[in-house]
């Protein structure tokens with residue numbers, strides 16, 4: 001394709017992107033005008049090579065060392081690379097994107113060598129606090145490394161976004177698995193918005209895969225929006241439910257049960273075996289009534305115990321059956337492609353909103369308008385219109 005045709009193609013695709021954006025966010029025309037003025041769409045592919053060209057000698061060395069170490073499976077380099085993508089420093093963020101792009105190219109090459117099959121299986125695990133997630137992951141992870149797998153565990157902590165506290169990170173978790181040389185455990189950053197955590201977790205998944213981990217477990221506590229975000233990052237989403245029932249399960253949203261490809265009732269041992277069986281039966285009936293997420297997979301409900309090992313081999317068997325079915329039907333690849341698009345729109349949404357909130361034309365107005373909405377003096381619709389008009393009329 002010659003340069004002129006390539007530019008036309010890029011121009012067309014960027015127009016499609018702009019139309020899509022306008023359909024999703026009608027007010028986005030203000031931002032698009034702004035973005036167009038600053039960065040013509042046809043210049044997008046040039047920005048990465050420009051970023052590479054602008055790197056200092058020392059930055060080139062850092063990238064080279066991290067990339068080399070990462071793909072050779074050095075855990076220290078993986079840890080440093082994840083720290084880089086979590087950085088809020090703007091230069092480091094740019095460096096992280098260059099590294100990620102290199103890892104993505106490496107990925108594509110490896111996937112081609114693997115007959116187009118994904119390098120790793122991404123599994124999301126969610127459940128209420130105390131469901132037995134970390135005990136299960138420790139047991140399950142050890143079983144997988146025993147079978148020769150390389151397992152990484154990324155823990156997404158939703159509480160860190162809202163309260164600054166931590167549901168997952170404070171206590172020592174998975175001590176044995178963290179000593180296993182074929183496992184890598186990492187908590188998500190403890191600052192920032194859910195969108196930010198989504199971004200870094202998605203990027204950390206890619207880095208783990210680049211580092212040779214063929215099973216990536218993404219764990220989250222099912223008490224916020226984070227489980228929905230995690231369900232949109234993984235190939236398979238597993239919900240862990242404790243048999244105690246009652247209050248613990250009150251917080252479980254119907255929406256998240258619909259996202260589950262597999263439900264595992266935990267602690268199915270000793271005195272808890274009977275309630276575990278009861279909960280399993282309840283969920284088997286309940287799940288028949290839910291909307292199906294996949295054309296070829298019927299969500300299943302299992303019982304597991306990380307104390308006596310019941311159901312742990314079976315759950316892995318179910319997971320691999322799911323993966324193979326999804327792969328041969330092409331559903332897994334379609335799920336991943338859709339997730340890429342969701343991920344991109346989540347980031348755009350967050351960036352556009354940040355740009356809007358911080359713009360000097362309206363930054364000081366926001367608290368005043370918000371106060372009027374809270375006291376009932378202004379309707380939310382009118383308030384939004386006023387702020388958007390002030391934004392569009394800037395300079």
Ligand SMILES: Nc1nc2c(ncn2[C@@H]2O[C@H](COP(=O)(O)OP(=O)(O)OP(=O)(O)O)[C@@H](O)[C@H]2O)c(=O)[nH]1
Nearest residue numbers: 128129130131132133134135136221267305306307
């Ligand atoms: N009997 C029994 N107890 C278990 C089992 N798995 C976990 N537990 C117990 O349940 C409690 C909570 O387990 P965790 O693994 O910390 O649960 P979690 O979901 O990771 O909890 P958070 O970290 O608070 O989100 C602990 O006291 C465990 O010992 C199990 O298979 N059987």
